Amino acid sequence: MRGTSGVLIMKTMQLRLTVNGETRQWTIAPGDLLLDVLRREGCYGVKRGCEKGECGACTVLLDGKPINSCLMFAAQAEGCDILTIEGLAVGDVLDPLQEAFLDHGAVQCGYCTPGMILNAKALLARNPHPSEAEVRETMAGNYCRCTGYLKPVEAVLAAAGRAPAPARSGRKAVKR
Amino acid sequence: MSGDRAVVGQNLRKVDGVKLVTGRPAFTDDIHLPGMLIGKILPSPHAHARIKRIDTGKARALPGVHAVLTYKDVPRVPHTTAGQAWPEPSPYDTYLLDNKVRFVGDRVAAVAAETRAIAEKALRLIEVEYEVLPAVLEIEQAMASGVAVIHDEPDSTKIFDREHNIAGYILREIGNVEEGFRASDLIFEREFRTGRQQHCPLEPHVAIAWLDADQRLVIRTSTQVPYHARRQVAMILQIPVSRVHVIKPRIGGGFGGKQEMLLEDITGALALATKRPVKIEFTREEEFYMARSRHPQILRMKMGVKRDGTIVASQLTVLATTGAYGSHSTTVQGNTGSKVLPLYRAEHMRFECHVVYTNTPVAGAFRGYGCPQGFFAQETLVDEIAEELGRDPVEFRRQNMIRLGDIDKLSAQLGEGKEGLPRHIRSCGLPECLDRAAAAVDWDGKRNAAGGPAHLKRGVGMAATMQGSGIAGVDWASAFLKMNEDGSFFLQVGAADVGAGADTVLAQIAAETLGVSLDKVVITSGDTDITPFDVGAYASSTTIISGGAVRKAAEKVRAHVLDMAAKMLDAPVDKLECGDNQVYTICECRKAVSMAELAMHAMYKEKTQIMDGASHFNTDSPPPFCVTFAEVEVDTETGKVRVLHLVTAVDPGTAINPMQAEGQVEGAVAQGLGYALIEELLLDGQGRPRNASFLDYKIFSAKDMPRLTTILVETDEPLGPFGAKSISEVPINGPAPAIANAIYHAVGIRLRKLPIRPEDVLRELREKLPTL
Ligand code: FES
Ligand code: FES
Numbered sequence: 018m019r020g021t022s023g024v025l026i027m028k029t030m031q032l033r034l035t036v037n038g039e040t041r042q043w044t045i046a047p048g049d050l051l052l053d054v055l056r057r058e059g060c061y062g063v064k065r066g067c068e069k070g071e072c073g074a075c076t077v078l079l080d081g082k083p084i085n086s087c088l089m090f091a092a093q094a095e096g097c098d099i100l101t102i103e104g105l106a107v108g109d110v111l112d113p114l115q116e117a118f119l120d121h122g123a124v125q126c127g128y129c130t131p132g133m134i135l136n137a138k139a140l141l142a143r144n145p146h147p148s149e150a151e152v153r154e155t156m157a158g159n160y161c162r163c164t165g166y167l168k169p170v171e172a173v174l175a176a177a178g179r180a181p182a183p184a185r186s187g188r189k190a191v192k193r
Numbered sequence: 194m195s196g197d198r199a200v201v202g203q204n205l206r207k208v209d210g211v212k213l214v215t216g217r218p219a220f221t222d223d224i225h226l227p228g229m230l231i232g233k234i235l236p237s238p239h240a241h242a243r244i245k246r247i248d249t250g251k252a253r254a255l256p257g258v259h260a261v262l263t264y265k266d267v268p269r270v271p272h273t274t275a276g277q278a279w280p281e282p283s284p285y286d287t288y289l290l291d292n293k294v295r296f297v298g299d300r301v302a303a304v305a306a307e308t309r310a311i312a313e314k315a316l317r318l319i320e321v322e323y324e325v326l327p328a329v330l331e332i333e334q335a336m337a338s339g340v341a342v343i344h345d346e347p348d349s350t351k352i353f354d355r356e357h358n359i360a361g362y363i364l365r366e367i368g369n370v371e372e373g374f375r376a377s378d379l380i381f382e383r384e385f386r387t388g389r390q391q392h393c394p395l396e397p398h399v400a401i402a403w404l405d406a407d408q409r410l411v412i413r414t415s416t417q418v419p420y421h422a423r424r425q426v427a428m429i430l431q432i433p434v435s436r437v438h439v440i441k442p443r444i445g446g447g448f449g450g451k452q453e454m455l456l457e458d459i460t461g462a463l464a465l466a467t468k469r470p471v472k473i474e475f476t477r478e479e480e481f482y483m484a485r486s487r488h489p490q491i492l493r494m495k496m497g498v499k500r501d502g503t504i505v506a507s508q509l510t511v512l513a514t515t516g517a518y519g520s521h522s523t524t525v526q527g528n529t530g531s532k533v534l535p536l537y538r539a540e541h542m543r544f545e546c547h548v549v550y551t552n553t554p555v556a557g558a559f560r561g562y563g564c565p566q567g568f569f570a571q572e573t574l575v576d577e578i579a580e581e582l583g584r585d586p587v588e589f590r591r592q593n594m595i596r597l598g599d600i601d602k603l604s605a606q607l608g609e610g611k612e613g614l615p616r617h618i619r620s621c622g623l624p625e626c627l628d629r630a631a632a633a634v635d636w637d638g639k640r641n642a643a644g645g646p647a648h649l650k651r652g653v654g655m656a657a658t659m660q661g662s663g664i665a666g667v668d669w670a671s672a673f674l675k676m677n678e679d680g681s682f683f684l685q686v687g688a689a690d691v692g693a694g695a696d697t698v699l700a701q702i703a704a705e706t707l708g709v710s711l712d713k714v715v716i717t718s719g720d721t722d723i724t725p726f727d728v729g730a731y732a733s734s735t736t737i738i739s740g741g742a743v744r745k746a747a748e749k750v751r752a753h754v755l756d757m758a759a760k761m762l763d764a765p766v767d768k769l770e771c772g773d774n775q776v777y778t779i780c781e782c783r784k785a786v787s788m789a790e791l792a793m794h795a796m797y798k799e800k801t802q803i804m805d806g807a808s809h810f811n812t813d814s815p816p817p818f819c820v821t822f823a824e825v826e827v828d829t830e831t832g833k834v835r836v837l838h839l840v841t842a843v844d845p846g847t848a849i850n851p852m853q854a855e856g857q858v859e860g861a862v863a864q865g866l867g868y869a870l871i872e873e874l875l876l877d878g879q880g881r882p883r884n885a886s887f888l889d890y891k892i893f894s895a896k897d898m899p900r901l902t903t904i905l906v907e908t909d910e911p912l913g914p915f916g917a918k919s920i921s922e923v924p925i926n927g928p929a930p931a932i933a934n935a936i937y938h939a940v941g942i943r944l945r946k947l948p949i950r951p952e953d954v955l956r957e958l959r960e961k962l963p964t965l
Contacts, residue, residue, distance in 0.1 A: 125692045126394075130216075131216045134214065156896070160892060162448070162860070163446055163856070165859030165863035
C-alpha cells in the first residue's frame with residue numbers, strides 16, 4: 018500500500034473498513050489521507066490543524082489506538098475499525114469524558130476537543146485510573162491554544178473518577 | 194455581587210458545548226458544497242520585489258483550473274485588512290493583489306481549481322519575473338535615509354511618512370516629564386526587546402465563498418469581525434454591502450489573528466470569477482507567515498522616583514514594526530502607552546512611538562494588543578527600582594498603583610488612533626488581587642528563602658497589569674430578542690464567539706434579565722443577514738459592550754412581557770416579577786403565568802410578537818486588573834528556566850460564568866508563558882520564515898505546563914452588565930515580566946529580551962559570574 022509505484026498506476030480503489038460501528042466501503046485514491054477521506058465522508062469532527070502529525074487535532078482511534086489521521090493513507094486503514102468523535106456517544110447519551118469536558122469548562126473553541134477526548138478515551142481504556150502526570154504525558158500530543166490544559170486535564174481525571182465534578186449550578190467555581 | 198441571581202454568576206455549561214464535544218459539523222470547513230473549488234495563493238518568495246512580468250497562460254491551461262487572478266484582473270482599492278470600526282485608523286496600504294510584493298508570503302496571484310493538487314500545480318505553472326528590491330528587515334534600519342521605501346505607491350493613504358517607512362507616529366504627554374525627572378531623586382532607564390509571536394489558533398484561517406440563488410456573495414469564514422469583513426469586502430470587490438452575506442460559524446480560536454479581513458476578499462474574488470463555491474484554507478505553514486503576528490518592539494523605559502518610593506515621572510519610547518503592512522499599527526502601539534503607563538500614578542507621563550514598515554510578516558491584533566510588550570518593560574523596570582530602593586516589589590506597587598476614584602488622563606489623549614476619553618476607575622480589585630495572589634504563591638516565605646541544589650536556583654517574581662473593556666466611544670453592539678410559543682427566546686447578536694464563550698455569557702445575561710433558565714435562550718451570533726450589527730470580538734469588548742446591548746434589549750422585552758402579564762393576571766406591572774420561567778405577582782394574591790402560556794396568549798390572542806432590540810456603547814473603558822506571580826527554577830548549568838507555578842489573580846468585575854472566566858485566564862496565561870520563554874517566529878537573512886511549523890516553533894503542551902492557580906477577585910463595575918468588565922486579554926500581560934523578575938530573584942540577572950532563551954540566561958550568568 019505504501020509503495021509509491023502502485024499509487025501512480027492505480028487511479029481509484031475500494032476501501033473497506035468499520036467506522037463508528039458501521040461497515041463502510043468507500044472509493045478512494047491510493048494517495049488520499051485518512052483525514053481527508055473521513056472528513057469527505059462526513060466525519061467532520063476529525064479536525065485539520067497541521068497535517069504533519071504535530072497537533073493531534075485529527076486524532077481518531079484505529080483498532081482502539083489513537084493515531085494522527087493526517088499521517089496515514091486511507092488505504093492503510095483497510096479492514097480496520099475506526100472510532101471518530103461522532104461515534105463516541107451512544108445515541109444521545111454522552112460518554113463520561115464528553116460530560117466531564119462540559120462540566121469542567123474544558124471546551125473553549127472546541128477545535129482540539131475531539132482529538133483530546135479520543136486520546137483520553139484510549140488512555141482510560143488501558144489505564145482506567147491514570148495519575149495527573151500520566152494524563153499530561155498522554156495529552157502532550159494534543160495541542161490546545163485556548164485552555165492552558167488545566168481544565169481538560171481535570172476533566173479527564175474526573176471522568177476517571179480521580180477528581181470531583183464541580184457543582185453544575187453551584188454559585189461559584191471552585192477557586193484554586 | 195451576584196446575590197440571588199439564578200443564571201449570572203453560575204458555572205453553567207457552554208450553550209454550544211454539546212455540538213463541540215460530539216464533533217458535529219459546526220466550523221467553517223465543516224460543510225461541503227457541490228462543485229466547490231479549492232483556492233490557493235501564490236506567496237512571494239522575495240521580501241521585497243516588483244513583479245516585472247507575470248504569465249498565467251500555462252496555469253490557466255491546466256485542466257481543472259477555473260481561475261487565475263493577478264493584479265491585472267482585480268480592482269485596485271487601497272484598504273487595510275485590520276478589522277476595525279469605520280473609518281479604520283490603520284493606513285490604507287494594502288491591495289487585493291498588487292504588482293509589488295513586500296514580504297516573503299505576500300500575495301502574488303491566486304488560483305481556483307477542482308482539487309488542491311491541481312491548484313498547487315497551477316501555482317507552480319505561474320511564471321513570474323521579479324525585479325528584486327533591497328529588503329528592509331531590521332527594525333532599526335527602517336527609518337534610515339537611503340533605505341528602500343516599502344510603500345512607494347502613490348495611492349496608499351494615512352501613512353505617516355512613507356519616505357522613511359513610518360506607518361504611524363504617536364507622541365503624547367501629560368504633565369512635563371523633563372520637569373518630573375528633575376524633581377526625582379533617582380532615575381532609571383533601560384531598553385527592552387520583544388519578539389514576533391504568532392497566534393497559532395488550532396483552526397487556521399479558512400473562508401468559503403459562493404453565490405447564492407440571488408447571486409449574492411456569501412462568505413462563510415473564520416472571523417472575529419463579520420460586519421467589518423462584510424464592509425471591507427464590499428469596498429474591495431466594489432459591490433454593494435447588501436450583496437454580501439458574511440457567516441461566522443464556530444471558530445477554532447482567534448486571539449486577534451482573525452480580527453482581520455484576511456481571506457474573505459480573495460476567496461470572494463475567486464467565487465465571483467468562477468461562479469463556483471471556492472474555499473481557501475491556510476496550511477499551518479501559511480498560517481505562520483502569511484497570517485498575522487504580534488508586533489516586535491524595542492522599548493526604552495525611563496522612570497523617575499523619589500526616595501520615599503513615589504513614582505514621579507514615567508516615559509516610554511517605542512520603536513515597533515508592523516511588518517509589510519500597517520494593520521493595527523498605531524492602535525496596537527497606542528495601547529502600549531495608554532494601557533500601561535497609567536497603572537502607576539506618576540504625575541508626568543510621556544509616550545512616544547514610531548511604527549515602521551519592514552519587509553517582514555505582517556503584525557496585527559493579538560490578545561493583549563500592545564500591552565504584553567509595554568508591561569514587560571514597565572514591570573521589569575519597576576521591579577528593579579523596588580530592589581534599588583530596598584522595597585518589597587508588592588509594597589512598592591501598592592504605594593504607586595492606580596486606585597478607585599482615579600482618573601487616567603493619558604487615555605484621554607491616546608484613543609483609538611485619535612484623541613481618546615479619560616478613564617474613570619469605578620471598580621478596582623487590585624489590592625485584593627495582590628493580597629490573594631501573594632498568599633497563594635507564599636510570597637513572604639519564598640522571597641526570603643534561598644533555596645535549591647547548587648545549580649538549580651529558585652525564585653519568585655510578580656507583575657501587575659491592566660487592560661480595557663472595549664474601546665471607549667468607538668465600540669458598539671446591538672442585540673435583538675423575540676419570544677417563541679414555548680416561552681423561549683431567540684437572541685440575535687452580531688457579536689462573534691470565537692471560542693471564548695461569548696454566546697454563553699450573552700445568553701446568560703439575557704436569561705437572567707428575563708427570569709428564564711439558560712436553555713430558554715437560543716442564540717444566533719455573527720451572521721450579517723440575520724443578526725444586528727456588532728463591531729466583533731476584540732478589545733475585550735464582548736461582555737461589556739455586546740453584553741450591555743443584550744441587557745438593554747432584554748430589559749425592553751421584559752417590559753413587554755410584564756405588560757402582557759399585567760393584562761393576563763389583572764395586576765399592576767409594579768407588582769410583577771419575572772423568574773423561574775414565569776411571571777408572578779409579588780403581592781398577597783400569588784398569581785402566576787408561565788412564560789409559555791404568556792407567549793401563546795400574546796401570539797394567538799393579542800396577535801403580538803413580543804420582541805425588541807437595542808444598541809449599546811460606552812464612553813469609558815473600565816480596566817480589568819490583574820496580578821501575576823511566578824515561581825521559577827533556573828538551571829545555572831544549562832540556562833534553562835522551568836516555571837513551577839503561575840498564580841493569576843484577576844478583577845474582571847462580575848464573572849458572568851466563573852468557570853469560563855477561569856478558562857480565559859488559564860488560556861491567556863499559557864500564551865503569555867509561551868511569549869515569555871519559547872515563542873518567536875524567526876526569519877532568515879532573506880526574510881524567509883525559519884520555523885513555520887508547530888514542530889519548530891513550539892507552543893506549550895499539557896506536559897510542560899506549570900501548575901496554574903487562578904483567583905477571581907470580583908468587583909462591581911457600574912458600566913458593565915451585572916457589574917462585568919472583561920477578562921480574556923489582561924492575564925496574558927503578566928507572565929513575561931513576572932518570570933523575568935523571578936529569574937532575577939533566583940540568580941540575580943535581568944533579562945530584557947523576549948523570549949527569554951536558555952542561551953541568553955547563560956550569557957548573562959557568565960557575565961555576572963565569570964567563573965561559571
Ligand atoms: S492535523 Fe494531524 S496532527 Fe495536526
Ligand atoms: S479549545 Fe480551542 S484549541 Fe483547545
